[in-house]
Amino acid sequence: MTEHNDIIQVDHLNLWYGDSIALRDVTMGMPDRQVTALIGPSGCGKSTLIRCLNRMNDLVDICRIQGAVNFHNKNIYANDVDPVEIRRKIGMVFQRPNPFPKTVYENVAYGPRVHGVEDRKQLDAIVEKSLRSAALWDEVKDRLHDSAMGLSGGQQQRLCIARTLAVEPEVILMDEPCSALDPIAAAKIESLIEELKTEYSVVIVTHNMQQASRVSDHTGFMYMGELVEFGTTRQIFEKPHETLTENYITGRFG
Template identity: 70%
Template sequence: MSGDGIISTTDLNLWYREKHALQSVSMRIPKNKVTALIGPSGCGKSTLLRCFNRLNDLIDHVKITGKITFDDHEIHAPGTDVVLLRKKIGMVFQKPNPFPKSIYENVSYGPRVHGVRDRETLDRIVEESLRHAALWDEVKDRISDSALGLSGGQQQRLCIARTLAVGPEVILMDEPCSALDPIATAKIENLIEKLREEYTVIIVTHNMQQAARVSDYTGFMYLGKLIECGKTVQIFEHPAEELTENYITGRFG
């Protein structure tokens, strides 16, 4: 992969009890690019994604070996501030999960937790984050209304705004469009296109056309292994590995 790497893994292994879910994964995520992870269900793509901000720490009986670095720092090193790590590496999940609070409170929640108290600063962060998430124009007149009244697509963009509000460098997206209709999906995809200018995006998707549309680089995973990783155009036009070829042409998976 070309470009500066922001995250890289070296010989990363992960076990859920006996299950060897990630097997010797070594990859580099380029900065300010969109990297897609594709592969059949259970191949380990979400597990890999959750390694990047140590979300797997919250699951019992997980064992990890190997190295993950973010900005040249080993993220499992003793003394790593996991809260700070998750601030820098934000995450958007499959199903929109806004807090049962107002739109404003959803977005301002993160900065407040991180100590921002000044109302004007919070107002500015909320507006900027909603603008970045391409939601501001749709919600500016009902910013105090409950977030639960938004449509699914709007809720997902709100979750993205909530992630942006704490000033991350990397945004992890785990199937961010799988619960959305095609129009809402197109809006999120357009948003991803814009986000790459300022952020590094890593997206897990089962929709190969989506991976092809939105990403610069694609990694194909199968049974816990990273089979192939390269430029998206190359992966979808002439992949190097037969397994990748068979998967993306629908011969299995």
């Protein structure tokens, strides 16, 4: 595997919700234009960690953070960093598809508009490009002005990905993006992830270990708020170094 520089580096990150600690001294790198998967049992901290990567945890009052998340070698928690700008560059797709109750077109055009794009032609181009990148264009090009709520679950999820792509992020975070989808829709998202990594870096949290092993280049196994092991996906699934990782991925606990 060729060497990829880390686009995001998590550096000795600790996180507390009130008095309870949710992340313990996590240090890891997310390689540029690669897919990094985070796996682990429920409550291990993987969702908390992925939310730290674009400051989603800012919205949680009782959340306290120590350590750094460096994006292009700059700590995104530094005082002079605008979280809105961070969230544009580091987009997020959630477990349940959450399109806005608007048309397909407006869902995708919303972000660019917020960021100041007003020219109709330019918006049209962004919408088409984003929908194409999300492998949805052919399915919705004749119903751009219908409500997004009329799309299937899998289509809605790809619409959410298109919405994220519309603001030209560098990193896409996905928190269980397939767990509310049927296997066919999930397979489409998986092949989409494969295509996305030519242009974007992807970090995905998943309960589904087969999915992690299929889509990712690197895998981190988390347990009780700690990153137990991080390595190439092949190494983790063929020859994990840690007994804990071995026991988890072979289904001996979790």
